[in-house]
Amino acid sequence: MKHTQSRAQRPASSATEKRPRSSGAVAARTGITDRWQSWLDHHRQVARESLRRFFATPMASAMTALVIAIALALPAALQLGLANFQRAVAGWDGQPQISVFLNKRAQKAAVDSFAAKLRSDPAIAEVTYISPEAALTEFEQASGLGDLLAGLDANPLPAVLLLRPRDTRDSDKLQRIVENLRGHALSDSVVLDLAWVQRLTQLTELGQRMSAGLALLLALGVILVVVNTIRLHIESRREEILVVKLVGGTNAFVRRPFLYSGLCYGAFGGLLAWCLLLGAVLLLSGPISGLSSSYGSSYTLAGPGLSYFAGLIGGAALLGLLGAWLATSRHLREIEPS
Structure with a gap:
């Protein structure tokens, strides 16, 4: 009887030995497509959140954007004035x-x-x-x-x-x-x-150099404005940044919302600068047309076209992005969980 039971138990134990063992938790592999999609989704989320924060404080955001707009409108107005001056003298015989x-x-x-x-x-x-x-x-x-x-x-x-x-x-x-x-x-x-042609050329070159110098100086001012604004944003969200870094968030992850905020400030500042230029042209076009008609000319003042629109918004957005990157590169290193 015991011999029969032992023979009956052998296949069961053999089957038990052949059964595959469980390997425990399985590590899931994330493909490149999933990572790319996750990266895009986070960028969309951060961009929407930055726009929401921008319009959540309309007065402060408008003041910052207006400062950027005034700084950009000054060299752009000088450049537009030079372009109109060259158009005005284009009908003259510029050859000696x-x-x-x-x-x-x-x-x-x-x-x-x-x-x-x-x-x-x-x-x-x-x-x-x-x-x-x-x-x-x-x-x-x-x-x-x-x-x-x-x-x-x-x-x-x-x-x-x-x-x-x-x-x-x-x-x-x-x-x-x-x-x-x-x-x-x-x-x-x-x-x-030849003398008047040389004077005209020198005057135009002087205006272009002044415009370029003023543009560089005020571009630096725009960057400093964005740096100071983003620094205040970082200080106001210090606790949030500490929590994100405690759970493993990198500086690049933390930096991303502030970069989009700088992009928003720059883009809206460039849009306001273009609107200021357009308003100035509309304000001056009537008197200038009347003055030119009194001299028998049909000259009209040219306004800022699509090139100025794209240039101001794109350039201001890049300046805002650069200012935000400088601010985050400096101040995020100072915020580390103890």
């Missing part, structure tokens, strides 16, 4: 030209031969002949002294050759051309209209 006033006793055939010789000169790009009659008519229209000039017995104006040099950047070469023309027998006087 040489005016050769011919001797009144010069014969027409000699003048034509002189003009043909100048046209064949490789240093001269264009030669325009203005007769005494055409010069008088142009002077009457420009001066409004037609009645006075009509009483003159003879035309006091000489014939003129207008020369446009090919190379306008070499002032020494232009001066040599002028000296050669002054030595010609048919020329009575030679004038190089």
Whole structure:
């Protein structure tokens, strides 16, 4: 009987030995797709939370954004003014030209031969002949002294050759051309209209450099404003940051909401700066149009277009992001759980 029971127990024990043992807790592997989706979800959540916090304190947020807007609007207004100034003078002949006033006793055939010789000169790009009659008519229209000039017995104006040099950047070469023309027998006087072009170019370059310098200075001011604002946000959320770090949150994880806050301050500041520019243009466009029409011009003031819109908002957002990154890099290291 005992022998039978022992034989019956052997298969059971053998089956027990063949049964696979439980390995306990199983470690789940997270794929790259899941990690990427989790990262995107957290960014969306943080962006929404940053916007909610921005509008939760409208007065403080508006004051900070307005300070950023004023700092950005000043160099942008200077740059826009330079662009409008260049548009205003674009209709003028910006190329230096040489005016050769011919001797009144010069014969027409000699003048034509002189003009043909100048046209064949490789240093001269264009030669325009203005007769005494055409010069008088142009002077009457420009001066409004037609009645006075009509009483003159003879035309006091000489014939003129207008020369446009090919190379306008070499002032020494232009001066040599002028000296050669002054030595010609048919020329009575030679004038190089270069001074006003040089002054205009220097004035424009001065304005551009001032605009660039002011933009750099005020961009630094925008960064400092955002740094101070984000520092206050960090101090107000110190306990929350300590709790997050206690449960294993990294500095990158803690930094993310503040980066989005700096992005919001910069973007809304850039939007307000564009609105300030647009308001200034609308305020000044009427008087400027009236002034230009009084001079017989149809010039209108150009406002900030899409390029200014995208540039101000994008640039301000980057400045806000940089300021927030600087603030968090400095102050988050000082907040560590003991």
